[in-house]
Amino acid sequence: MISATEITKKYGDKQVLNIEEITIPSGQSFGLVGNNGAGKTTFFNLILDLIQPTTGKIKNKEVDVRHNEDWKNFTSAYLDESFLIGYLKPEEYFEFIAKLRNVNDADLQNALMQYEELFNGEILGQKKFLRDLSKGNQKKVGIVGALIGQPEVIVLDEPFANLDPTTQIKLKKLLKELNQTTNSTLLISSHDLGHITEVCDRIVVLEKGEVTKDLKTSEETLKELEIFFSS
Numbered sequence: 001m002i003s004a005t006e007i008t009k010k011y012g013d014k015q016v017l018n019i020e021e022i023t024i025p026s027g028q029s030f031g032l033v034g035n036n037g038a039g040k041t042t043f044f045n046l047i048l049d050l051i052q053p054t055t056g057k058i059k060n061k062e063v064d065v066r067h068n069e070d071w072k073n074f075t076s077a078y079l080d081e082s083f084l085i086g087y088l089k090p091e092e093y094f095e096f097i098a099k100l101r102n103v104n105d106a107d108l109q110n111a112l113m114q115y116e117e118l119f120n121g122e123i124l125g126q127k128k129f130l131r132d133l134s135k136g137n138q139k140k141v142g143i144v145g146a147l148i149g150q151p152e153v154i155v156l157d158e159p160f161a162n163l164d165p166t167t168q169i170k171l172k173k174l175l176k177e178l179n180q181t182t183n184s185t186l187l188i189s190s191h192d193l194g195h196i197t198e199v200c201d202r203i204v205v206l207e208k209g210e211v212t213k214d215l216k217t218s219e220e221t222l223k224e225l226e227i228f229f230s231s
């Protein structure tokens, strides 16, 4: 379970986040939506202790992320390309992550086979450094890197952005399967209301840093969000 309690984040005089309470139970696939600048990446950065809140506390499985690093043993994330290591080839990057998460080579190779369809022949065996891959292919590497070893908590910031439509559909299928077949807690942000309502059990809407909707996903959710964002 992840809990964010009385979180505010200010830059100078500008308050960019003001969250009274968000609790994300284990195994939930949690979707975060909101217009540009709403505070989605800020929220994920706080969960990953990449920035500090102005007030409030974030706990990841009872670990206060600001004061104890144990959450790193069961949490992975891909927010942007700064999570990659540009001078490694994809295989080297995956091996590096596998070592970090105590995944042996046989298990890593098995896991990578699962992602062959997503890779579409453009990632493995190409002898290219990560820095030389296209933005979309870099993103595929980053997302798969976050999934290696099936961490208990996986945070993905706009995973569908920059991916071609075929890959978006494959990724959606993969994330839905992950949600159904494991107890991993999945936190995803997206501007694609269709994708996020398909993948996530719950959708939280942020508006100017505040939670304005918290919905259990149902058949009506997509329509409700479309109406909300068009008004």
Ligand SMILES: Nc1ncnc2c1ncn2[C@@H]1O[C@H](COP(=O)(O)OP(=O)(O)OP(=O)(O)O)[C@@H](O)[C@H]1O
Pocket: 011, 016, 034, 035, 036, 037, 038, 039, 040, 041, 042, 043
């Ligand atoms: N280092 C910073 N200094 C000042 N303001 C910042 C900083 N980082 C973020 N902000 C501001 O915080 C607000 C929230 O930004 P954030 O990136 O979290 O939004 P977002 O919902 O992820 O947006 P987008 O959909 O455009 O990616 C924005 O107004 C942004 O300009």
